[in-house]
Amino acid sequence: MPRPSRLLDLGLWLAVCVPPVALTLDDGDARRVAAVAVAVPLFGAATAVSRRWPLAALAVPVAVSLALDVQMFGPLTWTWAALVVFAYLAGHRMASARPALWFFAAVALAGLPLSALVLRDLWGWPTQLITLLLAVVVPWLLGRWRRQYAELVRTGWRLADRLEREQRAVADRARLRERARIAGDMHDSLGHDLTLLAVRAGALELDPGLDSRQQAAVRELREAAAVATERLREIIGVLRADDEDAAVPPREESVETLVERARDSGVPIVVEHVGGHLGGTDGLPPMTALAVRRVLQESLTNAAKHAPGATVRVRLASDDDVVTLRVVNDPAPAAASPGVASGGSGLVGLAERVRLAGGVLRAGPAPCGGFEVAAELPVTGIRAPHEHPRTSAGSGLGASVTTAARELDLARRRVRRRLAQAVGIPLAVLTGIFVLLIPLSFVSSSFSVLDPATYEGLKAGEPRDGVRSRLPAFTRDGPPDGAPAPPPGQDCVYYTMKTDSARAYRLCFARDRLVSKAVVPAP
Numbered sequence: 001m002p003r004p005s006r007l008l009d010l011g012l013w014l015a016v017c018v019p020p021v022a023l024t025l026d027d028g029d030a031r032r033v034a035a036v037a038v039a040v041p042l043f044g045a046a047t048a049v050s051r052r053w054p055l056a057a058l059a060v061p062v063a064v065s066l067a068l069d070v071q072m073f074g075p076l077t078w079t080w081a082a083l084v085v086f087a088y089l090a091g092h093r094m095a096s097a098r099p100a101l102w103f104f105a106a107v108a109l110a111g112l113p114l115s116a117l118v119l120r121d122l123w124g125w126p127t128q129l130i131t132l133l134l135a136v137v138v139p140w141l142l143g144r145w146r147r148q149y150a151e152l153v154r155t156g157w158r159l160a161d162r163l164e165r166e167q168r169a170v171a172d173r174a175r176l177r178e179r180a181r182i183a184g185d186m187h188d189s190l191g192h193d194l195t196l197l198a199v200r201a202g203a204l205e206l207d208p209g210l211d212s213r214q215q216a217a218v219r220e221l222r223e224a225a226a227v228a229t230e231r232l233r234e235i236i237g238v239l240r241a242d243d244e245d246a247a248v249p250p251r252e253e254s255v256e257t258l259v260e261r262a263r264d265s266g267v268p269i270v271v272e273h274v275g276g277h278l279g280g281t282d283g284l285p286p287m288t289a290l291a292v293r294r295v296l297q298e299s300l301t302n303a304a305k306h307a308p309g310a311t312v313r314v315r316l317a318s319d320d321d322v323v324t325l326r327v328v329n330d331p332a333p334a335a336a337s338p339g340v341a342s343g344g345s346g347l348v349g350l351a352e353r354v355r356l357a358g359g360v361l362r363a364g365p366a367p368c369g370g371f372e373v374a375a376e377l378p379v380t381g382i383r384a385p386h387e388h389p390r391t392s393a394g395s396g397l398g399a400s401v402t403t404a405a406r407e408l409d410l411a412r413r414r415v416r417r418r419l420a421q422a423v424g425i426p427l428a429v430l431t432g433i434f435v436l437l438i439p440l441s442f443v444s445s446s447f448s449v450l451d452p453a454t455y456e457g458l459k460a461g462e463p464r465d466g467v468r469s470r471l472p473a474f475t476r477d478g479p480p481d482g483a484p485a486p487p488p489g490q491d492c493v494y495y496t497m498k499t500d501s502a503r504a505y506r507l508c509f510a511r512d513r514l515v516s517k518a519v520v521p522a523p
Contacts, residue, residue, distance in 0.1 A: 258297050325377075475493045
């Protein structure tokens, strides 16, 4: 155990021992001195185990109080500090409340037979219940509330730390998306240009007007373009992220410009357009227009890569709801130069781009033996209903904030519930005790009637044990109204009279012997 904890435990032990020791020194009663001599080391043992077994530590002062007085009220003047302190610590240190509730119930239920058998006074039980409630249960409830409040504070800090980590994760995702945008731009722009450069170099290499030296230089140029394309693919593989869910800003190129640039590079293209002029994507939503240009650009690039010299047919059709782009290339001529290496991620990213624009992309072998790429996109720009159930970083943070707020609200409700219990349970128990007094009063009155003949047969000086065997099972619930105070130094008990319920028999004992008897109040 750390040194500060040992010092705190030592201070706790001294605090709970000061009241009994001070009262004993002031009183000097031999019985109290003996009781304190036993209680002080017991309180030390309770302090030693209070961190590991707080309920066992609480049981020690409760047992000492019960041993000294079944009602727990007589020794309360010097055991209250131990009862309150250990009850509070038990409530604060125990993770579960159920063992403590079972303990309180056991002590309360044990009070009834103890009061009946030891005190022969049923009214000792309500006194014990009230003492147990105020000196033990209420401090325990306050300790439970303090524990819940500390848990609320820890939950708040834990959630704040989680939100901070999630915000860092959102920033990381934003960086990854930006890298994905960079990769998309490099693939769509530089990859396209390098592919057309390699195609042009391949066509020039086959020009019969060049001598061998010039053809070798052109071949080196084509191979360098292919190597540059492969290196670009490797860079894109490093930069590309899985969550490429943001649109890349469109380049200032129309569909017609893309077709003309490919033609200038030697790609034979046949254009068929239905529903307006070829470059008419200005009226489309930005995501749709960008997707149309990217599909056309990627399709022309793939045709130049994999089927150099083959004819490419482009068909763009639009109506009020859907714009359709279909790009089909014929099989590559047998004498064509080898194609440029492909990264394999172009069509995958293209399909994702079309999906985000609300459309559908289909790519595969064409009936003519070539390859076909077809895209259908909504003119209105509405997202497709079959969109993948993905969660963006912003929505993830929102969900995390919602979850954190829900957990914090749950912790607040637990604290409020504990506070309500700390106030409501004692009030409910007090109400139950007062309700219990009604049948208890009836039972006590019925079983505390002393027969007049027995009363007349009692003589002063008889031992208390001998007198007790002739008395009723229970005593009356205190003296009747108007009864005089008991003589000093005498312990008096009261029994009900058969003939007059307003008066009672009083028997007073001193040194375990009957010293006086009387009818009170006097007639």
